[in-house]
Amino acid sequence: MDGKKCSQMCQKRFKKDALASVKITRDFVSRARKVAREAGAVWRREHAAQIEKTGFMPSYLSEAMNRNKKESREAAEKKKVEDAERERVRQQKRINFLLTQTELFAHFIGQKLGSTAEGADAPGQQASALSSAGGKGALDKKERREA
Numbered sequence: 001m002d003g004k005k006c007s008q009m010c011q012k013r014f015k016k017d018a019l020a021s022v023k024i025t026r027d028f029v030s031r032a033r034k035v036a037r038e039a040g041a042v043w044r045r046e047h048a049a050q051i052e053k054t055g056f057m058p059s060y061l062s063e064a065m066n067r068n069k070k071e072s073r074e075a076a077e078k079k080k081v082e083d084a085e086r087e088r089v090r091q092q093k094r095i096n097f098l099l100t101q102t103e104l105f106a107h108f109i110g111q112k113l114g115s116t117a118e119g120a121d122a123p124g125q126q127a128s129a130l131s132s133a134g135g136k137g138a139l140d141k142k143e144r145r146e147a
Contacts, residue, residue, distance in 0.1 A: 051057050
């Protein structure tokens with residue numbers, strides 16, 4: 001019994017140590033975020049006070065703001081160009097798909113009619129062949145149902 005009790009006490013001790021280390025790292029991250037927020041607030045207050053006092057923005061601050069605006073503008077333009085390129089590629093794929101489907105359909109209809117592309121020279125002949133074949137196909141289906 002004493003060995004079992006001793007092992008349980010050791011487990012409790014190690015679990016407490018492990019939880020404490022996890023808590024320390026979690027607290028460190030939250031504290032770091034809090035300090036960063038507070039530092040940013042202090043800087044903003046100081047800059048606002050300096051602007052109010054002198055009537056103009058310090059050069060290092062205005063340069064940083066201009067640089068940030070320029071970077072964000074360039075990023076927006078780059079994103080716009082990438083989106084346009086992506087849309088162009090998508091449209092091209094769509095057109096290729098539609099052309100492929102049209103060619104497959106034409107090939108299928110050509111085989112169904114028993115004619116080839118060489119046999120029908122004019123588009124009018126193909127249209128008349130399709131309309132006449134449609135009637136035959138309908139009769140064949142009716143005959144099959146009756147049989």
